[in-house]
Amino acid sequence: xxxxxxxxxxxxxxxxxxxxxxxxxxxxxxxxxxxxxxxxxxxxxxxxxxxxxxxxxxxxxxxxxxxx
Numbered sequence: 001x002x003x004x005x006x007x008x009x010x011x012x013x014x015x016x017x018x019x020x021x022x023x024x025x026x027x028x029x030x031x032x033x034x035x036x037x038x039x040x041x042x043x044x045x046x047x048x049x050x051x052x053x054x055x056x057x058x059x060x061x062x063x064x065x066x067x068x
Contacts, residue, residue: 017057018043033059 012018021040029038042057 012045012049015045018045020054 017034019035019040020043021035021037024037024039027037027039029036032038032040034042041054042059044055044057047055
């Protein structure tokens with residue numbers, strides 16, 4: 001289990017955004033950024049790691065973090 005935990009932490013450390021939630025076809029919405037259904041959340045991984053809890057990504061506050 002420890003190796004899996006390290007692998008997950010390494011993957012998260014290399015990520016900016018995490019799509020959280022199962023895709024639900026009945027909630028499909030192609031207008032949503034980076035996700036396919038309305039039930040899915042976008043988690044700001046670096047801020048979440050610092051806060052110790054999930055912090056939602058604010059698409060208006062991207063700065064140069066994502067698209068530089």
